[in-house]
Amino acid sequence: MIDSVLNIAFCLSTAITLVILFLPSQYQPGTSSATNAQHGSQKPKTSVQILVLGDIGRSPRMQYHALSIANRGGQVVIIGYKESDPHPDIVSHPNISIVPLHPHPAILQTSNKLLFTIYGPLKVLFQIACLWKCLAYTTKPARWLLVQNPPSIPSLAIASIVCFLRRTRLVIDWHNFGYSILALKLGNSHPLVKLSIWYEKFFCKSATAHFCVTNAMATVLKRDFALQAPVLPLHDRPASHFHPIVELDVRREFLASLPETKTARSSLAAGTLRVLVSSTSWTADEDFSILIDALLQYSELATTTHPQLPDVLAIITGKGPQKEMYLKQIVAHEQAGKLQRVTIRTAWLSVPDYAQLLASAALGVSLHTSSSGVDLPMKVVDMFGAGLPVVGWSQFEAWPELVTEGRNGMGFGSSAELSDRLVLLFGDDSRLESLRVGAQKESLWRWEDEWDPIAGSLLGLHY
Numbered sequence: 001m002i003d004s005v006l007n008i009a010f011c012l013s014t015a016i017t018l019v020i021l022f023l024p025s026q027y028q029p030g031t032s033s034a035t036n037a038q039h040g041s042q043k044p045k046t047s048v049q050i051l052v053l054g055d056i057g058r059s060p061r062m063q064y065h066a067l068s069i070a071n072r073g074g075q076v077v078i079i080g081y082k083e084s085d086p087h088p089d090i091v092s093h094p095n096i097s098i099v100p101l102h103p104h105p106a107i108l109q110t111s112n113k114l115l116f117t118i119y120g121p122l123k124v125l126f127q128i129a130c131l132w133k134c135l136a137y138t139t140k141p142a143r144w145l146l147v148q149n150p151p152s153i154p155s156l157a158i159a160s161i162v163c164f165l166r167r168t169r170l171v172i173d174w175h176n177f178g179y180s181i182l183a184l185k186l187g188n189s190h191p192l193v194k195l196s197i198w199y200e201k202f203f204c205k206s207a208t209a210h211f212c213v214t215n216a217m218a219t220v221l222k223r224d225f226a227l228q229a230p231v232l233p234l235h236d237r238p239a240s241h242f243h244p245i246v247e248l249d250v251r252r253e254f255l256a257s258l259p260e261t262k263t264a265r266s267s268l269a270a271g272t273l274r275v276l277v278s279s280t281s282w283t284a285d286e287d288f289s290i291l292i293d294a295l296l297q298y299s300e301l302a303t304t305t306h307p308q309l310p311d312v313l314a315i316i317t318g319k320g321p322q323k324e325m326y327l328k329q330i331v332a333h334e335q336a337g338k339l340q341r342v343t344i345r346t347a348w349l350s351v352p353d354y355a356q357l358l359a360s361a362a363l364g365v366s367l368h369t370s371s372s373g374v375d376l377p378m379k380v381v382d383m384f385g386a387g388l389p390v391v392g393w394s395q396f397e398a399w400p401e402l403v404t405e406g407r408n409g410m411g412f413g414s415s416a417e418l419s420d421r422l423v424l425l426f427g428d429d430s431r432l433e434s435l436r437v438g439a440q441k442e443s444l445w446r447w448e449d450e451w452d453p454i455a456g457s458l459l460g461l462h463y
Contacts, residue, residue, distance in 0.1 A: 026167045027141035045075050045095075046461055047142040049168075051135070052080030053127065053155045054148070056090075056098065058281075058319075060378055061175065061213075062148050063087045064239050068451045070095035072461040077139055084319075087241075087351055099139055102130050120192075124154050131158040141166040144459060149204075152178030153196065156203035163206065171458070172204055173234075174212040174221065180371040184284045201225050209458055214398040216374040234454045235401070236378045237447040238385020241355050244440045245387070251360035258357070260315055260345040273311045274426045277357055277388070278365040279379045282320025286367040290393070292329060293415035295342045298422050302341035309427055314344045315361070317354060358386035362432065363425060365418070366392030373397045384408060384442040389435030391421045408438035 027047075048069050052059045056078055063086060066076045070093050078090070082100045090096055104126045109119075135145075135158060145168050147159045156172070163170040179196035186193055204210070204225060211234040212218050218233045245251050255275055256265045267273035280286045295314060302309040323346070330344050349357060358364065368377035373396040380402055383390050390403060394411025403409040410425075412418040425432045456462050 024136035024162065024165050025141055026165070027143060029143070045073055046144070046459055047075045047140075048077075048144045048146060048459065049135070049139060049142040050076060050078045050080075051131075051145060051147045051155060051159060052078065053101075053131075053151045054081060055083040056080040057082070057084030057086045059148060060087075060239070060382070061236060062146075062173070063090055064447050064451070065146060065173070065455065066090060066096055067093065067239070068448065068455065069459065069461060072456065074459070074461055075142075077142065079134055079139065085350070087239075099134060101134060128154045128158060131155070132162070135159065135162040136165070142168055144169050144171060146171045146173055149174050149200075150176055150178035150181055152200045152203075156200065160203050160206040169208040170206060172207045172210050174210060174217055176213075176370075176375040177372045181285065184371050205229075211455065213376055213378075214374055214401050216398040216401065217372070220372075220374055230458075232454050232458065235450055236376065236381040237445055237450045238382050238443065239447050241351060242358065242382050242385030242443070243355075243387070244443055245356070245359040246440075254356050254360045258315075258347070258353075260347050261313060264311075264313055264343070267311060271310075273313055274362040275360070276312055276314045276363050276365060276422075277361040277383075278314065278316050278367065279354075279382075280316060280318045280320065280367055282318060282323040282326065284322070285369055285371050287369060288316075288322065288326045288367060289329075290367055290415045290418060291365060292326065292333070292344075294418035294422060295344065296333060296338055297416065297419035299339050299342045301419070301423060306423065306427065309341070309423065312342045312422070312426065314342065314365075315357065316344065316346045317349060317357075319348065355382075355386060358383050358388045361388055363422075364388045364390045366390060369393050370396040370398065376402045380409075384439050385446075387436060387440035387443050389425075389432065389439045391418065391425075404438070406435075408435060408442050410435070 046069070050062055050066055052062050056063065059080065062078070066078055067089055070076050074095065076096045077099055078096065079099045080101055081103055082098065086098065104123050131154060145159055145163055147155055147170065149156065149172050159170055162168070178200055179193055182196050183193045205227065207229055209230045209232065210221060210227060211232050212221060213234070213236055215233050218231045221227050221231045252268050255261050256268050261268065261275070264273055278291060280288055282288065295312065298312060327346070333339050364380070364383035366377050366380045376398050377392070380390050380392055390409035391412060392403065392409065393413070394403070395413045399411060403411065405411060410421050412421055425435070452462065
């Protein structure tokens with residue numbers, strides 16, 4: 001009997017010892033003071049980890065967070081996938097480092113609804129292992145952990161547990177709701193969607209504070225999620241590399257230098273061509289068929305009843321799962337002769353070239369339809385930063401928080417309405433120029449103006 005008790009005690013003590021040994025290290029205030037002493041400062045730098053369970057290079061808002069923190073003396077570690085090049089200032093900044101996550105095996109990626117219910121959990125298990133290792137052991141404990149949401153699974157659960165163990169303060173940056181995006185794939189009544197709703201509402205309550213992209217989203221978080229922690233609307237604003245190009249000649253000169261416009265240089269010089277630009281993630285919440293149908297209607301009108309309309313060159317940027325499907329449709333329409341007055345080209349540009357493209361184009365198009373109704377497309381913010389007027393899908397609650405109808409852009413609710421907007425604006429230069437003036441005024445309000453009094457105040461970082 002005594003031997004059994006001793007054996008049990010030994011096993012328990014061994015288990016407890018192993019648990020203690022493998023617990024992640026904890027954040028200790030003031031541990032950065034030695035680093036600051038080298039620079040003549042005794043005040044510890046604020047340390048912030050930023051988690052992006054996605055491609056860092058295609059997460060502009062989180063990159064802007066990182067630059068704002070680093071430019072105010074904070075130390076930043078960005079954790080995420082490196083599928084495309086991050087902003088050049090991110091790579092070169094001495095206060096920012098990147099810890100890449102291992103991508104999940106390609107076999108676990110599928111668009112098949114049945115296979116998704118099988119592969120999805122396997123993908124989550126792989127991500128759990130990678131996130132736990134990275135957040136709990138690979139990286140040093142930080143004062144703050146800023147998590148992009150969505151995706152919610154498994155980010156929120158792992159972040160909540162790690163923050164508790166490491167004495168780190170969790171802040172969730174809400175871009176949308178994870179369950180609403182999952183519902184696009186599985187439907188609102190699917191059990192996984194209902195589980196996702198519970199999961200998101202449960203784990204978000206461990207956060208010290210929340211940022212969100214609209215006032216409408218803040219209302220939902222307070223009302224439906226019953227959050228007690230501060231919920232701070234932090235609207236997207238353009239970063240400094242987006243700025244208007246006022247001179248028409250400079251805009252045309254840049255457009256003529258792009259490979260995508262090399263066959264249209266004479267039309268650009270003559271002013272008989274309008275360049276339309278749209279950035280899309282080629283996903284279900286951005287129905288690209290709306291733009292294709294609108295351009296087909298525009299081409300038909302321009303070749304029949306409205307021959308005075310200019311030709312259109314549509315440059316589409318971005319990467320995503322539905323890209324090849326839509327490219328095949330475009331080729332089929334071209335071969336059928338249905339796009340005589342419209343040319344559609346795709347491009348993947350560097351950050352500086354993309355900013356110049358927005359500043360040089362005639363009109364921007366947003367196809368973001370919002371799965372939740374309370375998020376907003378950051379691509380429109382970037383377009384305004386470049387002084388580019390916008391037409392966008394406007395059938396959701398938060399749209400008026402971004403676009404003032406008839407002043408800096410126009411909304412549409414169907415491909416026919418989008419075609420009408422294109423005919424109206426491309427057929428009347430004065431209307432288009434009036435919207436451009438409004439967009440240029442919008443460009444004066446920058447990311448730093450929004451970030452400093454909200455995020456900077458919370459994190460204790462100011463110029």
